Structures are given as C-alpha cells and as structure tokens.
Amino acid sequence: MDLFANPCPWYVAGPLLGLLVAGLLWAINKPLGALGGYIDTVQWVGERNAAPSWRVLLLAGIVIGGALSAVAAGAYRPTLSYGTFTSSFGAIPGAGSVVLLAAGTLIGYGARLGGGCTSGHGMCGMAMGSPASIVCTMTFMGGAIVVAHLLAFLIGVGS
Amino acid sequence: MKAAGLLIGIGFGFVLGWSRLTDYDVIRDMLLLRKFDVFLLMGSAVATAAIVARVLRAGGARSLIGRVPIAWSTTRPTRNHFVGSMIFGTGWAISGTCPGPVAAQLGRGQFAAIFTLAGIFVGVALFGYLKRRNEIAASAPRAPDLVGPTPGL
Numbered sequence: 001m002d003l004f005a006n007p008c009p010w011y012v013a014g015p016l017l018g019l020l021v022a023g024l025l026w027a028i029n030k031p032l033g034a035l036g037g038y039i040d041t042v043q044w045v046g047e048r049n050a051a052p053s054w055r056v057l058l059l060a061g062i063v064i065g066g067a068l069s070a071v072a073a074g075a076y077r078p079t080l081s082y083g084t085f086t087s088s089f090g091a092i093p094g095a096g097s098v099v100l101l102a103a104g105t106l107i108g109y110g111a112r113l114g115g116g117c118t119s120g121h122g123m124c125g126m127a128m129g130s131p132a133s134i135v136c137t138m139t140f141m142g143g144a145i146v147v148a149h150l151l152a153f154l155i156g157v158g159s
Numbered sequence: 160m161k162a163a164g165l166l167i168g169i170g171f172g173f174v175l176g177w178s179r180l181t182d183y184d185v186i187r188d189m190l191l192l193r194k195f196d197v198f199l200l201m202g203s204a205v206a207t208a209a210i211v212a213r214v215l216r217a218g219g220a221r222s223l224i225g226r227v228p229i230a231w232s233t234t235r236p237t238r239n240h241f242v243g244s245m246i247f248g249t250g251w252a253i254s255g256t257c258p259g260p261v262a263a264q265l266g267r268g269q270f271a272a273i274f275t276l277a278g279i280f281v282g283v284a285l286f287g288y289l290k291r292r293n294e295i296a297a298s299a300p301r302a303p304d305l306v307g308p309t310p311g312l
Contacts (some may be wrong), residue, residue, distance in 0.1 A: 066267045
C-alpha cells in the first residue's frame with residue numbers, strides 16, 4: 001500500500017506515539033518505556049520458571065510492529081546494510097558490528113544508570129512533567145548532538 | 160497487562176518503522192541538526208501524551224485493567240540521571256538508534272540491530288551485576304578497626 005510505503009510525516013507519527021503512551025496509561029496505569037523491556041528480559045532469563053512481564057511483551061511487540069511496518073510497505077527485505085553507518089564505521093559483520101556492540105553497551109548501561117531512554121524519559125516522562133525526565137532528555141539530546149558533531153569533525157560522519 | 164503491553168508495543172514498533180526512526184541516516188541528520196522533523200515528531204508526541212494523560216486524570220478515569228485511578232508520580236533529578244544520560248547519549252549518537260527503534264529495526268530485517276541489541280543487553284546486565292556486587296559489599300560485615308600500628312607497614 002502506498003500509504004505505508006511512504007514515510008509517515010512527523011505530524012501524524014508524533015501524535016500517534018503520544019496516543020500510544022496515553023493508551024498504555026489508560027489500559028494499565030503504567031509508564032511506557034522500551035528500556036524496561038530489556039531490564040525485565042535480563043531478569044526473566046536469569047530466573048528460570050518465571051513468566052515474562054508485560055514489559056518483555058512490550059519489547060517483543062515493538063519487534064513485531066517493526067516487521068509489520070516493513071510488510072505493510074511491501075518492503076520486507078532482510079539486509080546487513082545500515083545506511084551510511086557502514087561507510088563511516090566499517091562493514092557489518094566486521095568493524096562496524098564491534099562499534100555497534102560497544103555503542104549498545106553504552107546505551108544499555110547509561111540508560112539504566114539514568115533511569116530511562118528516549119521513550120521512557122523523552123516521551124513519557126516529559127509528558128508527565130517529571131523533573132528528572134526533563135533533565136535526562138536535555139542531557140542525552142544535548143550530549144548526542146555534541147557527540148554527533150564531534151564524529152562529523154573527527155571521522156567525517158555525514159560528509 | 161501482558162496483552163496490553165504486547166498490543167501497545169506492536170503499535171509503537173509499527174509507527175517507529177513507518178516514520179523511519181529506524182533509519183541510521185534519519186537519526187544522524189537529526190543529531191547533526193540538518194533536519195528538524197524528528198524533534199517536531201517528539202515534541203508533538205509529548206504534547207499529545209501530556210494532554211490526553213491530564214484529561215484522563217482530571218476526569219477521574221480508571222485503568223481498563225485493574226480499575227485503579229489514572230495517576231503518576233514524578234522524580235527529582237540526581238547526579239546519576241545526568242551521568243547516565245550522557246553515557247546513553249554518546250551510544251545513541253554513535254549507533255544512530257536507541258532501545259525502542261533498535262527492536263523495530265530487528266523486526267524490519269535490519270540485522271545490524273542484532274549487534275546493538277546484544278550491546279544493550281550487556282550494558283543492562285553489567286549495571287545489574289555491579290549494583291548487586293556493591294550492595295553485597297555494603298552489607299558485608301566490616302572488619303573491626305585496627306588499633307595500633309597497621310601491620311605490614
């Protein structure tokens with residue numbers, strides 16, 4: 001379908017994501033955050049016989065939803081390419097995958113220490129007006145913008 | 160609870176993929192301040208969620224599952240919020256993705272996500288391991304203070 005083949009504009013995607021945050025609050029009175037899915041998956045794998053929590057299913061749902069978005073666009077094409085990332089950091093698998101593994105570790109450890117990620121703090125916590133989420137969002141946005149510019153200057157990312 | 164989590168997750172992953180927040184170049188162009196639609200997307204998501212959540216709370220709505228009044232608490236910022244978010248932002252800028260979109264990438268068949276996902280699990284597990292170790296160290300009985308000259312000096 002053409003509707004799903006073309007990128008969803010921000011003024012549709014933003015309100016939809018906001019409604020999903022509010023929808024989860026209405027359904028089960030819980031804050032939405034992807035990081036919680038990782039925390040609970042680690043715990044679930046560590047404790048045998050325990051059932052997966054709703055946050056594990058939220059994360060699994062995101063994987064399924066991603067797949068559906070590609071299928072709806074008629075563009076489910078498994079690939080090892082990752083945009084211009086590989087021309088800056090190296091091939092996948094290869095040097096690029098080592099960089100992604102290291103960056104992922106920073107994401108996991110940092111988000112855990114900071115108590116949330118782009119969805120948990122940046123969308124949900126900001127919407128609820130939590131002071132910690134406002135500080136976190138300004139910090140990771142500002143930090144990421146600085147690091148992106150450093151990468152552009154040092155190794156020519158984006159050139 | 161689980162069905163709600165799964166359904167909201169499917170919707171979330173679908174919109175992340177449909178709006179191309181799963182593309183490295185989209186996030187790169189956002190962080191290099193070349194394109195501003197992702198900032199507008201996030202801003203409109205926050206505004207929508209803020210309004211709907213407050214309408215639900217003010218109207219005395221109860222959760223569909225559990226029938227508890229819709230409410231939330233807020234948190235005061237600490238040093239850990241700042242330090243953790245700096246580390247997180249660095250990983251985000253390098254990889255061009257974060258915990259939500261990377262899961263949608265995997266679903267879309269962008270297998271670079273396998274490495275980023277593995278890293279996130281390592282980081283989360285490492286944090287949990289270090290936290291537990293520190294708690295054990297803090298609760299362990301301390302050796303009595305030595306009186307007199309320290310042995311070995």
